Amino acid sequence: MRIIIAKNYEELSKQAANLIASQIFLNPRSVLGLATGSTPLMTYAKLIERYHQDGLDFSQITTFNLDEYVGLPKNDPQSYHYYMRTHFFQAVNLKEQRIHIPDGMAPDLEVECAQYEAAIERAGGIDLQLLGIGNNGHIGFNEPDFSFEATTHVVELDNETIQANSRFFQSPEAVPRRAISMGIKTIMRSRIIVLLASGQNKAAVVAKALYGEITPAVPASILQLHPNVIVVVDQEAAQHLPDRATSY
Numbered sequence: 001m002r003i004i005i006a007k008n009y010e011e012l013s014k015q016a017a018n019l020i021a022s023q024i025f026l027n028p029r030s031v032l033g034l035a036t037g038s039t040p041l042m043t044y045a046k047l048i049e050r051y052h053q054d055g056l057d058f059s060q061i062t063t064f065n066l067d068e069y070v071g072l073p074k075n076d077p078q079s080y081h082y083y084m085r086t087h088f089f090q091a092v093n094l095k096e097q098r099i100h101i102p103d104g105m106a107p108d109l110e111v112e113c114a115q116y117e118a119a120i121e122r123a124g125g126i127d128l129q130l131l132g133i134g135n136n137g138h139i140g141f142n143e144p145d146f147s148f149e150a151t152t153h154v155v156e157l158d159n160e161t162i163q164a165n166s167r168f169f170q171s172p173e174a175v176p177r178r179a180i181s182m183g184i185k186t187i188m189r190s191r192i193i194v195l196l197a198s199g200q201n202k203a204a205v206v207a208k209a210l211y212g213e214i215t216p217a218v219p220a221s222i223l224q225l226h227p228n229v230i231v232v233v234d235q236e237a238a239q240h241l242p243d244r245a246t247s248y
């Protein structure tokens, strides 16, 4: 595991965008796993800058998003479809047919999960997976105490996650209770994983995930077993990390 400690959120975002841009330069046909939440927002903004300034080419890139709420249509402003379109997809030259996000409105959610997993396999697996981390250690929407064995599946969201995400909704009651998420197994099959965390409210969970016990009670702790993880945190989120972590 490599840990990059960036000065602040902007530097973190630049570093994350650089890692993704390098992946694209090395393999213009890369399969990228993408995340939502507030943390990767500026990473997407930096990638858009690179697209305009350096001609970073997404035309042959395939993307798979980690998750989507159940019951939100694609044009709902709180859906992850909407988030990705407005914050990233519409601003770069990704091809519509190579963009994948689980469909939370699918009539049969189990079939949707199986098809999503199969599509990832057909694409050859994920080359680089971008991840945020929830306050409770979740990655994707894999909540604490969920098995490390799951592939794409329907999850019941934790109260903590519902409370945390209610900032994007009119009230906690408006937050969907279920989501489709890639499972831990899906995530762990990615060749490279880039985990982002920003701000002091993530400091405790970051330390627990990276240096604590490996347990489904802290889903992100499984990343300690992945051979190719790059963690990019800002100084605030790095507060509880040991000194041997690297600074930039």
Ligand SMILES: O=P(O)(O)OC[C@H]1O[C@](O)(CO)[C@@H](O)[C@@H]1O
Residues within 6 Å of the ligand: 035, 036, 037, 038, 039, 040, 131, 132, 133, 134, 135, 139, 140, 141, 161, 165
């Ligand atoms: O980046 P944020 O907004 O802190 O969210 C952290 C995590 O929580 C989620 O938004 C889901 O609750 C994930 O998509 C994200 O990785």
